[in-house]
Amino acid sequence: MSQFGFDSATYLDLMRAEVPAYGRLQEAVADATEGVHVTSVLDLGTGTGETLAAVLGRHGGAVAVGIDKNEAMLDAARERLGALPVEFVVAQLSDPLPAGPFDLVVSALAVHHLEGSDKAALFARVAEALRPGGRFVLGDVVIPRNPADAVTPLVGGHDRPSTLADQLGWLAEAGFAAAAVWAERDLVVVRADRPD
Numbered sequence: 132m133s134q135f136g137f138d139s140a141t142y143l144d145l146m147r148a149e150v151p152a153y154g155r156l157q158e159a160v161a162d163a164t165e166g167v168h169v170t171s172v173l174d175l176g177t178g179t180g181e182t183l184a185a186v187l188g189r190h191g192g193a194v195a196v197g198i199d200k201n202e203a204m205l206d207a208a209r210e211r212l213g214a215l216p217v218e219f220v221v222a223q224l225s226d227p228l229p230a231g232p233f234d235l236v237v238s239a240l241a242v243h244h245l246e247g248s249d250k251a252a253l254f255a256r257v258a259e260a261l262r263p264g265g266r267f268v269l270g271d272v273v274i275p276r277n278p279a280d281a282v283t284p285l286v287g288g289h290d291r292p293s294t295l296a297d298q299l300g301w302l303a304e305a306g307f308a309a310a311a312v313w314a315e316r317d318l319v320v321v322r323a324d325r326p327d
């Protein structure tokens with residue numbers, strides 16, 4: 132993540148080089164979506180579509196909306212995801228979310244670009260976009276408890292990770308029952324359930 136903005140043509144090679152656990156993170160996000168009946172998915176920070184590919188692979192027949200501020204990344208996602216039923220929306224994560232309710236909201240490696248207060252506000256809007264009993268799965272880089280685990284390359288002013296504890300607190304304030312379900316060094320996956 133050592134670039135300001137992403138180049139859709141080089142994105143995957145960059146991620147695999149800079150984030151060795153990138154593929155395992157995507158699978159862990161998809162794993163964390165299991166157990167919910169999913170017919171609709173909202174993906175925040177879709178990029179080239181790797182997260183949606185993993186998630187939709189677990190939920191055949193589901194339709195999805197993918198949001199990203201970078202139109203070129205969404206063009207690559209459109210190509211990557213082919214015939215899958217995905218609507219692509221060029222938008223900021225601070226914009227109003229698409230009308231739900233969604234069964235599932237996912238996000239990988241995107242929310243850490245927001246300031247802490249904006250993460251908290253986003254989590255509240257995600258809760259509103261989910262149906263009762265729906266789930267939010269967040270996979271992202273965090274400030275680890277052990278500084279030696281801070282292995283993901285970050286750029287100040289572009290990457291703004293928070294601690295896992297802060298994010299679990301903001302998710303609880305938004306009404307979620309949330310817990311980390313996977314971690315590898317400074318990468319975590321959080322499963323956050325909206326109560327029925």
Ligand SMILES: C[S@@+](CC[C@H](N)C(=O)[O-])C[C@H]1O[C@@H](n2cnc3c(N)ncnc32)[C@H](O)[C@@H]1O
Pocket residue numbers: 137175176177178179180181182198199200201204222223224225238239240241244
């Ligand atoms: C590291 S990529 C992750 C893409 C995909 N989820 C994955 O795991 O490969 C982060 C994506 O989030 C998008 N993004 C970052 N900040 C954003 C914001 N404030 N609003 C909308 N999209 C944003 C970037 O354009 C980029 O495509």
